[in-house]
């Protein structure tokens with residue numbers, strides 16, 4: 001339980017950041033993790049509250065009080081065993097999870113939450129450094145073959161779990177490298193890609209086969225999603241060759257903004273812009289990379305993807321970066337008695353915002369203005385919310401200068417042809433329809449075909465994808481063998 005009086009003695013410690021001018025010069029991670037002593041002190045703040053809401057606030061149900069206590073006592077090796085018992089990839093979540101666990105921490109009722117994410121980060125980084133993270137190949141093979149479509153966090157977590165109980169797992173990925181949005185989307189400065197490579201090596205040693213550059217079924221001609229496939233495998237072939245198929249293809253269909261001028265040059269989806277920089281960072285030579293250098297950049301969409309466009313544009317050397325959000329500016333502080341232990345509504349300022357960005361709230365885009373076929377500005381209007389309805393403020397139109405517009409308004413649904421090729425039913429939002437019930441969960445309407453991650457739940461978080469991958473693995477294992485020792 002940490003130290004009995006720790007929460008009264010010690011303050012919350014935030015992880016440090018490299019200074020802005022230094023970190024803008026490259027795409028490297030810039031978070032300075034807690035030292036062993038700092039993590040120990042942070043672990044000491046966990047107060048054995050009796051009902052650990054953090055454990056429930058965490059989508060993979062990390063056993064947080066236990067690893068806090070182990071870190072406080074200096075037992076790092078058992079701390080990683082506890083952490084790995086619920087989370088296959090704490091080095092991903094320890095870096096990029098928004099930490100709903102901390103919103104739910106009991107200390108957060110009237111004080112600063114325990115720095116759970118920073119402790120998680122410290123545990124897994126130490127575990128890798130000490131050589132404690134090793135392949136865990138299955139002692140007995142089942143002879144059953146499972147195809148996992150998509151190598152994002154959902155597909156990776158599922159593949160690792162399934163391989164560890166002895167199934168022969170092949171992961172199919174249309175892109176040239178493994179990782180899904182962890183690889184192509186999330187900027188390297190938030191998470192360097194060597195973390196994925198290290199896990200891929202571990203999983204290969206556990207028997208997982210990765211087939212990159214292979215598209216399963218076929219995407220629609222007009223799909224605006226990353227696709228570096230060199231070959232195609234049909235849904236029928238996959239069903240014939242494997243005992244079960246798990247679809248973890250993500251929710252890749254970006255939301256568009258069909259206002260006048262949308263077809264002008266210089267207006268792009270965030271997912272055209274961000275993956276290109278990931279590729280360049282990986283050493284690939286790209287012809288005509290989309291660059292923000294010397295440009296007035298407008299990012300439309302106030303979420304994480306938008307924030308990643310801001311950070312990348314600043315690293316390119318943009319002249320100015322402005323981010324639009326349709327909703328009004330949230331309060332700086334949450335109303336804790338109202339929101340705890342849930343995810344609070346409050347202003348979130350990311351490290352990318354701190355690097356330089358104008359943030360405009362309650363603003364809508366009316367039209368893109370251009371000259372000679374190229375965008376030069378964005379016509380906007382202020383909006384108000386009345387009775388849940390958006391109303392334009394008369395006379396508030398203005399035109400802002402723009403040479404590059406990045407659309408980061410979220411994702412609508414999975415790219416549907418792959419679901420159609422398997423005959424998988426969709427829910428009202430266009431996601432693969434499957435429940436998360438303990439019995440029969442993650443199964444679609446098609447025999448032997450399962451779905452998990454963003455492809456099933458819609459656009460979400462890495463930690464939710466890991467949860468779904470783990471739970472779906474158990475469902476597939478039960479389907480193949482009649483029972484499962486895998487945790488849910």
Ligand SMILES: Cc1cc2nc3c(=O)[nH]c(=O)nc-3n(C[C@H](O)[C@H](O)[C@H](O)COP(=O)(O)OP(=O)(O)OC[C@H]3O[C@@H](n4cnc5c(N)ncnc54)[C@H](O)[C@@H]3O)c2cc1C
Pocket residue numbers: 096097098149150151152153154155172173174175179180181182185186187190214215216217218226248249250251274304305308418452453454455459460461462463465
């Ligand atoms: C720019 C950006 C930043 C984000 N930042 C964060 C963050 O900081 N923290 C956080 O928690 N979440 C973040 N997210 C959300 C998070 O990345 C996703 O929720 C998560 O990656 C979903 O995992 P997944 O495995 O379900 O799908 P994905 O990661 O989308 O992976 C799906 C994979 O399937 C492949 N695929 C799709 N169809 C086929 C096919 N037919 N054949 C073969 N392969 C196929 C795709 O190429 C892709 O590699 C971010 C998302 C974006 C876009």
Ligand code: SF4
Pocket residue numbers: 057058059060061062064087093094097098099100101102116117120463
């Ligand atoms: S995975 Fe996310 S929610 Fe869970 S303990 Fe880690 S930071 Fe918290």
